[in-house]
Amino acid sequence: MTSDGAELHIQLARDVLFMAPAGFVTDLDGTLSQIVDEPAAARPIADVPELLRVLAHRLAVVAVVTGRSAADARRILGPVGRQLLIVGNHGLEWLAPGAEEPQAPVHAEGLRAAVRAAMAAVSPADGVVIDDKGLSATVHYRAAPDPIAARRMLLAAFRILPPGIELREGRRSVELRPAGIGDKGSAVARIAEEHALRGLLVAGDDVTDIDMFHAADALRAQGVSTLTLAVAGGVEVSRAVSDAADVTVPSPEALVRILQGVTASLPG
Numbered sequence: 465m466t467s468d469g470a471e472l473h474i475q476l477a478r479d480v481l482f483m484a485p486a487g488f489v490t491d492l493d494g495t496l497s498q499i500v501d502e503p504a505a506a507r508p509i510a511d512v513p514e515l516l517r518v519l520a521h522r523l524a525v526v527a528v529v530t531g532r533s534a535a536d537a538r539r540i541l542g543p544v545g546r547q548l549l550i551v552g553n554h555g556l557e558w559l560a561p562g563a564e565e566p567q568a569p570v571h572a573e574g575l576r577a578a579v580r581a582a583m584a585a586v587s588p589a590d591g592v593v594i595d596d597k598g599l600s601a602t603v604h605y606r607a608a609p610d611p612i613a614a615r616r617m618l619l620a621a622f623r624i625l626p627p628g629i630e631l632r633e634g635r636r637s638v639e640l641r642p643a644g645i646g647d648k649g650s651a652v653a654r655i656a657e658e659h660a661l662r663g664l665l666v667a668g669d670d671v672t673d674i675d676m677f678h679a680a681d682a683l684r685a686q687g688v689s690t691l692t693l694a695v696a697g698g699v700e701v702s703r704a705v706s707d708a709a710d711v712t713v714p715s716p717e718a719l720v721r722i723l724q725g726v727t728a729s730l731p732g
């Protein structure tokens with residue numbers, strides 16, 4: 465679908481969120497915030513905290529599913545973060561509303577060490593930033609003077625990885641993470657199951673979010689009412705992300721306007 469027709473998108477999202485129980489599962493960076501050069505400086509766009517607060521009040525579950533560590537995502541979201549389920553590290557860490565510590569896989573310590581060992585292969589370079597997220601680590605090369613060369617350097621450094629560790633690429637980033645113990649797609653499936661969802665809205669902007677869209681499609685085949693929204697942020701949004709979603713909206717701001725349109729009519 466095209467990016468016009470906000471009214472149509474509001475109607476589609478409303479149909480899904482009027483189901484009960486219904487949930488909203490969303491990525492953070494590039495979906496609720498603009499992508500920034502310095503990942504630690506990212507902030508949700510202005511209306512997001514209030515919007516999430518209202519949705520958390522009215523829906524069975526609002527979950528932020530992110531590649532960041534759960535604690536980092538909660539920090540960036542501000543006070544409303546404590547009212548939401550936050551699934552960090554692309555599905556590996558579960559931080560429940562109000563909880564102090566995330567739940568992580570039982571063999572987390574060994575995984576941490578393996579990720580850290582693999583990261584040692586990265587040589588410091590201009591504009592290349594390592595975000596150590598504990599169970600996974602992301603190297604951002606958005607600010608590198610030559611991003612193509614930076615990417616090539618990173619892929620070469622990670623050509624051989626420790627057993628059980630896999631590489632995934634994102635928007636100007638490369639992530640090392642434990643393989644096969646959960647991703648954003650398995651997170652969506654678990655959220656839907658735990659809350660017995662009959663309606664599910666999913667939003668994301670990056671290639672790792674395609675797993676969430678596919679999980680929603682699988683739920684739809686089981687009778688759950690679903691809508692998946694790809695958020696475009698400019699030239700870097702992958703065609704694959706857009707193709708995997710039901711609807712593409714032009715920006716995080718456009719997503720927020722759609723959600724505001726829905727909350728205006730959701731039953732309290």
Ligand SMILES: [Mg+2]
Binds near residue numbers: 494
């Ligand atoms: Mg994102």
